[in-house]
Amino acid sequence: MQAVTWQGRKDIRVEEVPDARIEEPTDAVIRVTSTGLCGSDLHLYDPLTPFMTPGDIVGHEPMGVVEAVGAQVSALSVGDRVVVPFNISCGSCWMCERRLYSQCETTQNRETGTGASLFGYSSLYGAVPGGQAELLRVPFADFLPVKVPHGPPDDRFVYLSDVLPTAWQGVEYAAIPEGGTLLVLGAGPIxxxxxxxxxxxxxxxxxVDRVPERLARVSARGAEILDLGEIDDVAEQVRGLTGGRGADSVLEAVGMEAHGSPVAEAVQKSLRLLPKKLQQLMMTNLSVERLAALYLAFEAVRRGGTVSISGVYGGTSDPMPMMQLFDKQLQLRMGQANVRAWTDELLALLQQDEDHLGVEGFATHHLPLDAAPQAYASFQAKEDGMVKVLFRP
Known part of the structure; x- marks a missing residue:
């Protein structure tokens, strides 16, 4: 089968690899019909390269049609259409029973101290082959895949894999009060x-964003926009729009690639000069992060407000403004999306006749799988109006 593989820093290639197959009686194999390129995939492109091995299959936003099922699978049949959540959860452990699917104890990575395994996301999260491929092995097939109806286009459902539940959880965690204002930092996919x-x-x-095409998209949906490139003091602007207090809630959707953190960016780049094992040690024990977006969230939220963090972070020794957090009496919620906690509610919304969230027009680019190398480069550079890419294997 063809698959998108990681070969080195900023080196993504499409290669022929062995077909995915049933390995456990609880597995299924799907033939992928659509698979997304996520902002988190760019972290593997650079800077999380120390945890990658040449040949790793990447991608974690797939959907497709069931091609084979294991002997113990009863909830799926060949020919079923499914979306596959990005985090791999068993559905029956202590964490899963509490709907903390991103912390699944069956697939937790205790050697690296991380949560549930993820499709296509480095040795930090299980080194499980990913979904930017023609075929995908899906564990826990009686629980994990989300069965969707045949008929509507893939674009109606594919975002159940990551974008929709991640964004939904981010809004839930933001705890916006009735009549309140939500400030969203970053107008990428999430x-x-x-x-x-x-x-x-x-x-x-x-x-708030700095890319005109992204600001235009959210403005067209009815959001108020602030161009980061044209404003000296964003937090002051936000306070001016909110009666002098600040936003009731902030959803930080930028994460580790924030602009405005030159020292941290230089440190990240300097790690490339070290041997791979030492890079891993530094990143898991001493690494610093680009925190400009997070600091802005703390500054722009009102006292007693909530900051919901959906942007991905990996630093372990970052300075936090604890006096500010304590003095402003802020609440913080964060974490990988517990995908299966939200999919039933989201699927019910998606199955309505009206496309309430505009998912069918959400992708800016539909590309063949062999276009992946250029797509990664263009997406990182924010070129060509690229906000969301769907590959069609």
Whole structure:
């Protein structure tokens, strides 16, 4: 089968690899019909390269049609259409029973001290072959895949794998009060979708970004926008729009690639000069992060407000403004999306006749799988109006 593989820093290639197959009686194999390129995939492109091995199959936003099922699988049949969540959860352990699927104890990675395994996401998260491929092995097939109806286009459902539940959880964690204002930092796929979800709920949303095409997308949906490149003091602007207090809630959807953190960026780049084992040690014990977006969230939220962090972070020794957090009496919620906790509610919304969240027009690019190398480069550079890519294997 063809698959998108990691070969080195900023070196993504499409190669022929062995076909995915049933390995456990609880597995299924799907033929992938659509698979997304996620902002988190860029972290593997650079800077999380120390945890990658040449030949790793990447990608974690797939959907497709069931091609084979293991002997113990009863909930799926060949020919079923499914979306596969990005985190691999068993559905029956102590954590899963509490709907903390991203912390599944069956697939937790205790050697690296991380949560549930993820498709296509490095040795930190299980080194499980990913979904940017023609075929995908899916564990726990009686629980993990989300069965969707045949008929509507893939674009209606594919975002159940990651974008929709991640954005939905981010809005839930933001705990926006009735009549309140949500500030969204970053209008990439997660920030954009979170904006749509909040607007659908009747919430006032202000979005901050620096890419014109991204700001235009959220503005067209009804959000107020602030261009980071044209404003000296974003937090002061937000306070001016919110009666002098600040936003009731902030959803930080930028994460480790924030602009405005030159020292941390230089440290990250300097790690490339070290041997791989030492890079791993530094990143898991002493690494620093680009925290400009997070600091802005703390500054722009009102006293007693909530900051919801959906952007991915990996630093372990970052300075936190504890006096500010304590003095402002802030609440923080964060973490990988517990995908299966939200999919039933989201699927019910997606199956309505009206496309409430605009998912069918959400992707800016539909590309063949062999276009992946250029797509990764363009997405990282924010070129060509690229916000969301779907590959068609």
């Amino acid at each position: 920030g954009d979708m979170a904006t749509r979800i909040a607007l659908h709920r009747g919430i006032r949303v202000i979005v």
